Amino acid sequence: MRYALDTFEKALLLIAGIAVGAVVVFFLTRPKTTPTASYTVKEYNNLEEWEILKDNDGRVKGVRVHRNAKETA
Numbered sequence: 411m412r413y414a415l416d417t418f419e420k421a422l423l424l425i426a427g428i429a430v431g432a433v434v435v436f437f438l439t440r441p442k443t444t445p446t447a448s449y450t451v452k453e454y455n456n457l458e459e460w461e462i463l464k465d466n467d468g469r470v471k472g473v474r475v476h477r478n479a480k481e482t483a
Contacts, residue, residue: 453482 461474
């Protein structure tokens with residue numbers, strides 16, 4: 411006696427096959443090693459000096475900023 415699949419069983423079988431295939435493809439195509447971030451942290455020595463510029467009456471005319479940033483080893 412042959413067993414015939416009805417439409418619902420065919421659709422269920424198709425959905426299950428697609429799901430299993432998606433899981434297999436996912437595991438076959440993912441990277442085999444975990445990527446590691448490799449970077450070096452740079453440190454800087456910053457020196458900032460502010461100079462207030464005033465006119466003869468003592469009013470502030472502006473500000474002059476001197477910055478010196480060096481990378482430390």
